Amino acid sequence: DFLLTLLDAIETELLQLAGGKDAIPDIRTRETTFVFHAFGGYMRNQVLCCSCGYNSRTFESVMCLTLEMPGHISSLEAALENYCGEEVLDGQNRYECDCCQNKVRAVKSSLVEAAPNVLCLVLKRFAVGRFGKLNKK
Incomplete structure (x- = not known):
C-alpha cells in the first residue's frame, strides 16, 4: 500500500511539472510516465455470451494486481490462477x-x-465479516 501511494505521488508530481499545477491528466497521459513504464500493464476483461457467442472485451491499465488469498489457496501461482480464472454469470x-439484448x-x-516490467502484487489476506469486521483468512 505504501509503495502504491508513493508511486502515485511521484507520477502526479511529474505530470504537474510537465503540464502545470492545474493540469488534470487523462489516463493516456498518465501512461507516458516512467512510473507506468516500469510498473504499468494492461488487463483484458472479457465476457462471452453463452447464447449468441458474442465476446465483449475491455482493456484497462493497471499498476498492480490485487490477489485474494482465501483459505484454500496456499501458493502465489494458485492465487494468480484464481485471479485469471473463469467465472460463470x-x-x-x-x-x-x-x-x-437479453x-x-x-x-x-x-x-x-501486457505484463509490466515490475509486477506489483497486493495479497488480500483479509475478508470483511459480519458487521464490517475484518477477519484474517
Missing part, C-alpha cells in the same frame, strides 16, 4: 448481452494482456 447474476448465461474472465 448465471441465475440472478446473469449478463445483459450487448448483441442479443439477460443470459455468460462466462467472464480476466487476463494479463
